[in-house]
Amino acid sequence: xxxxxxxxxxxxxxxxxxxxxxxxxxxxxxxxxxxxxxxxxxxxxxxxxxxxxxxxxxxxxxxxxxxxx
Numbered sequence: 822x823x824x825x826x827x828x829x830x831x832x833x834x835x836x837x838x839x840x841x842x843x844x845x846x847x848x849x850x851x852x853x854x855x856x857x858x859x860x861x862x863x864x865x866x867x868x869x870x871x872x873x874x875x876x877x878x879x880x881x882x883x884x885x886x887x888x889x890x
Contacts, residue, residue, distance in 0.1 A: 838887045842880045849873045 849870070852858060858866055 833887075835888055839881075839884045842877065842884050845873070845877050845880055849877065 852873070853866070853870065858869070861869075
């Protein structure tokens with residue numbers, strides 16, 4: 822999952838930096854509550870959630886890095 826790069830010339834807020842992180846989290850919640858995983862095994866759900874969780878953590882770290890620039 823690629824992180825969204827922010828233009829240095831654009832004044833950004835912490836809200837802007839972490840919006841993509843919120844979007845990833847909301848997508849995770851949607852995936853977990855949707856019909857797509859209704860027939861999945863617990864192991865399949867855990868595997869998918871772990872991968873998405875890793876992507877989410879990477880995005881959080883990128884957001885923190887972006888706010889320090």
